[in-house]
Amino acid sequence: MEFASLSTRVLFHIGFVPISEAIVTTWVIMAVLVLGSYLATRKLSVRPGLGQALIELVVTGIAGQIEDALKRPAAPFLPLIATLFIFLVVANLSLQLPGVTAPTARLETAAALALIVFFSGHVYGIRSRGVKDYLAYYLKPSPLLLPLNILSELTRTLSLTVRLFGNIMSHQLIIALLLTIAGLLIPIPIMALGILIGLVQAYIFSVLATIFLGAAVGAFEAH
Amino acid sequence: MHIDWWTLALEAVNFLILVWLLQRFLYKPVMGIVARRRQDVDATFAEAEDARREAEAEAMTYQEKITALDKERLEMIRTVRAQIEEERKKLLAGARQEADELLSKQRQAIAAERAGALAELREGAADLAVSLARTLLREATTVSVAETFLERLRQRFLELSDAEKARLLGPAKGQTVLRVVTAPALTDAQRRRWQERLSESIGGQWTIEFGADEDLVAGARIHFPAASLEISWGSALKEARKELVGDESAA
Numbered sequence A: 001m002e003f004a005s006l007s008t009r010v011l012f013h014i015g016f017v018p019i020s021e022a023i024v025t026t027w028v029i030m031a032v033l034v035l036g037s038y039l040a041t042r043k044l045s046v047r048p049g050l051g052q053a054l055i056e057l058v059v060t061g062i063a064g065q066i067e068d069a070l071k072r073p074a075a076p077f078l079p080l081i082a083t084l085f086i087f088l089v090v091a092n093l094s095l096q097l098p099g100v101t102a103p104t105a106r107l108e109t110a111a112a113l114a115l116i117v118f119f120s121g122h123v124y125g126i127r128s129r130g131v132k133d134y135l136a137y138y139l140k141p142s143p144l145l146l147p148l149n150i151l152s153e154l155t156r157t158l159s160l161t162v163r164l165f166g167n168i169m170s171h172q173l174i175i176a177l178l179l180t181i182a183g184l185l186i187p188i189p190i191m192a193l194g195i196l197i198g199l200v201q202a203y204i205f206s207v208l209a210t211i212f213l214g215a216a217v218g219a220f221e222a223h
Numbered sequence B: 001m002h003i004d005w006w007t008l009a010l011e012a013v014n015f016l017i018l019v020w021l022l023q024r025f026l027y028k029p030v031m032g033i034v035a036r037r038r039q040d041v042d043a044t045f046a047e048a049e050d051a052r053r054e055a056e057a058e059a060m061t062y063q064e065k066i067t068a069l070d071k072e073r074l075e076m077i078r079t080v081r082a083q084i085e086e087e088r089k090k091l092l093a094g095a096r097q098e099a100d101e102l103l104s105k106q107r108q109a110i111a112a113e114r115a116g117a118l119a120e121l122r123e124g125a126a127d128l129a130v131s132l133a134r135t136l137l138r139e140a141t142t143v144s145v146a147e148t149f150l151e152r153l154r155q156r157f158l159e160l161s162d163a164e165k166a167r168l169l170g171p172a173k174g175q176t177v178l179r180v181v182t183a184p185a186l187t188d189a190q191r192r193r194w195q196e197r198l199s200e201s202i203g204g205q206w207t208i209e210f211g212a213d214e215d216l217v218a219g220a221r222i223h224f225p226a227a228s229l230e231i232s233w234g235s236a237l238k239e240a241r242k243e244l245v246g247d248e249s250a251a
Helices: A021-040 A050-070 A078-096 A107-129 A131-139 A143-181 A188-217 B005-140 B143-159 B162-169 B188-202 B233-250
Strands: A010-014 A017-020 B177-183 B207-212 B219-223 B228-232
Touching: A010 A021, A017 A021, A017 B005, A021 A050, A021 A078, A021 A107, A021 B005, A050 A078, A050 A188, A050 B005, A078 A107, A078 A143, A078 A188, A078 B005, A107 A131, A107 A143, A107 A188, A107 B005, A131 A143, A143 A188, B005 B233, B143 B177, B143 B188, B143 B219, B143 B228, B177 B188, B188 B207, B219 B233, B228 B233
Parallel strands: B177 B207
Antiparallel strands: A010 A017, B177 B219, B219 B228
């Protein structure tokens, strides 16, 4: 028997493209985030209110973390890293809602995000260093280490995928099992723990993505 | 478990779209407003800095003005002190000159007073001496002394030249009285004898009157119509007194 959470549940098709439950949930999350951002930033003022102050705190906080980690301006990295963090927080916490399966509990979503980080690293690296210097980076400290460097790139992408997918999916499975076995109120502490897990996984994924991007642009190399 | 590649691709596209949308609706506006606020803060700081610099410049200007005023004040004090010193010197010199003049005047006055006192003292001494001599001579004088003086007077008249005699006797238009004054007074016998002798010596018709004058002390005086001849200790004492007073004052 294949476990429900591990199989793709297609809700409908657009043309020949199957639209899974995770895609729909992602669209809903995207809609909430975009609409919320639009409404929140419609009337920004130099003298902020409470809501604006919270939003500014989140955005500038993430920018500050990026600058602290990379020791360079956060602006080029902010859209990707901040969107990763915000999306992962909302997606991870969405499993707390009844009947909702977190998109990040799907291997495809985690893999898609990890692949985006993987390819973004190359894009940022080439833009920052140039093609030649960036490729030379794989030959350091010795050309003999090229296979290991490539393997490292692949494995860390795989580790990003598996870490996120494994944690969120397993947590969702535990809740499902407890609901099946113990009843309604027993999973509540585990669900509370799920909030912490969701936030921690979002933070870990974002920090690791930041570090991978920083390594790609040479932020940690001694000059 | 299998991977749904459509889901994977759509999730990747979804995420990229979300990145673009959040960049458009969240990060850009928020970072924009933060940057604007930072600009405002920077502008405020810049204004504050400008104001501070302006204040510093103004303070420096005021400091320079204060320094200039201090300098001017010191210069004025120096000038006033110099003027005061000059004025003081002038006043001191004037006062000294005035004091010198006053001292000189006082000295002159004292000298004059001293000279006056000395002269007065000398006159007093001379008067006393003359008075003493007069008293002593009066006591020692006898009637014969008056005759001796009268004789000497007659001899002096005789020794005069004719012109001098004529000047003494005058035009003699009707006045023929001669007055003979002696000290002490002559007796009647002496007067008769001397009337003859004098008439004989002078010549002509003269009425001779006799008198006495204690001022002569001892001596005789003949009053001619135009002048008189006198030989007496009184006049000698007067001369002596005059000489005494005059000599002393000369000394």
